[in-house]
Amino acid sequence: xxxxxxxTDLLRQMRSGAADAFAALYRRHQGxxxxxxxxRCGSADTAADVVQETFMGxxxxxxxxxxxxxxxxxxxxxxxxxxxxxxxxxxQRHVVLAGPDExxxxxxxxxxxxxxxxxLLDNEAAEEVRRALALLAPHYRATVILxxxxxxxxxxxxxxxxxxxxxxxxxxxxxxxxxxxxxxxMKG
Amino acid sequence: xxxxxxNTDRDPLFDALRAEVDKLDxxxxxxKELLQAFARLHPPKRRWYHRLAVxxxxxxxxxxxxxxxxxxxxxAPHPVDDGxxxxxxxxxxxxxxxxxxxxxxxxxEPAPRMVATEVPRTSLTALGMxxxxxxxxxxxxxxxxxxxxxxxxxxxxxxxx
Numbered sequence: 181x182x183x184x185x186x187x188t189d190l191l192r193q194m195r196s197g198a199a200d201a202f203a204a205l206y207r208r209h210q211g212x213x214x215x216x217x218x219x220r221c222g223s224a225d226t227a228a229d230v231v232q233e234t235f236m237g238x239x240x241x242x243x244x245x246x247x248x249x250x251x252x253x254x255x256x257x258x259x260x261x262x263x264x265x266x267x268x269x270x271x272q273r274h275v276v277l278a279g280p281d282e283x284x285x286x287x288x289x290x291x292x293x294x295x296x297x298x299x300l301l302d303n304e305a306a307e308e309v310r311r312a313l314a315l316l317a318p319h320y321r322a323t324v325i326l327x328x329x330x331x332x333x334x335x336x337x338x339x340x341x342x343x344x345x346x347x348x349x350x351x352x353x354x355x356x357x358x359x360x361x362x363x364x365x366m367k368g
Numbered sequence: 369x370x371x372x373x374x375n376t377d378r379d380p381l382f383d384a385l386r387a388e389v390d391k392l393d394x395x396x397x398x399x400k401e402l403l404q405a406f407a408r409l410h411p412p413k414r415r416w417y418h419r420l421a422v423x424x425x426x427x428x429x430x431x432x433x434x435x436x437x438x439x440x441x442x443x444a445p446h447p448v449d450d451g452x453x454x455x456x457x458x459x460x461x462x463x464x465x466x467x468x469x470x471x472x473x474x475x476x477e478p479a480p481r482m483v484a485t486e487v488p489r490t491s492l493t494a495l496g497m498x499x500x501x502x503x504x505x506x507x508x509x510x511x512x513x514x515x516x517x518x519x520x521x522x523x524x525x526x527x528x529x
Contacts, residue, residue, distance in 0.1 A: 328386075
């Protein structure tokens with residue numbers, strides 16, 4: 181049987197200056213966070229930056245995590261998502277886009293600064309799904325990634341994305357349909 | 369991050385992607401930079417002798433200081449290889465010197481200097497200074513060997529010579 185120190189205890193130790201507590205928190209959460217950012221923005225460099233900035237925010241208390249209001253992993257996902265959105269917004273200022281419609285966005289091209297269609301994975305089947313995912317509109321992509329890759333519930337995704345559960349359900353449904361359509365086009 | 373919950377609704381379409389992506393972690397450089405940032409935000413706590421207001425009183429010549437360093441290195445009565453600060457390392461004609469840093473650090477210091485200072489008696493109880501209610505508020509005159517960067521290396525209490 182192993183005893184694992186809770187995130188809250190590690191956070192308390194971290195705030196009192198324990199570097200090993202911060203390192204333990206980082207090692208516990210960096211993997212899922214990096215994988216979410218990687219699939220969400222399609223660039224290993226951007227994903228690494230997002231992970232770094234998220235943990236810097238935790239370190240400096242810039243984003244004010246309150247354990248009474250939710251779990252740390254969900255908080256970190258939420259921060260990473262917001263950082264990616266901020267990054268994309270900054271990028272959009274330099275790109276002329278024809279007015280995208282939020283709810284009809286399944287035909288939008290991804291708007292990341294990086295090139296999400298550059299090859300990231302060695303496995304052909306995995307890379308095909310990743311590329312199809314990268315072609316989804318960002319709000320569908322985030323929902324599908326959190327649900328399919330991180331096993332989060334509708335409620336948890338709603339908390340992370342700051343939308344209601346019904347919106348999560350509809351985004352997931354539309355995202356999956358759009359993904360299937362993309363994959364069919366790729367194969368056809 | 370716990371993502372182990374069972375989700376029976378997971379799309380098998382993602383199985384290959386899950387297997388492939390689960391192997392990925394953030395680059396090692398990210399952890400290194402974060403730990404460096406942590407160290408900058410939480411510098412190690414300074415011990416009492418780091419906070420002393422060192423007042424240059426009688427600056428010994430570099431020759432005398434160098435001789436003192438040599439004495440530390442050669443005449444150490446106890447092993448100090450573990451690098452613990454506070455170990456008794458040498459005696460000379462004027463009293464007991466107590467190392468505040470490792471003998472290697474002291475011996476390696478290129479330009480040590482001696483300064484006189486006053487130390488609260490309460491700060492020296494851990495080093496064996498007798499303390500009574502009557503003298504708890506007193507200060508003790510001491511000589512301190514200081515590195516070129518201001519780091520205290522060793523201390524000698526003048527009052528118990």
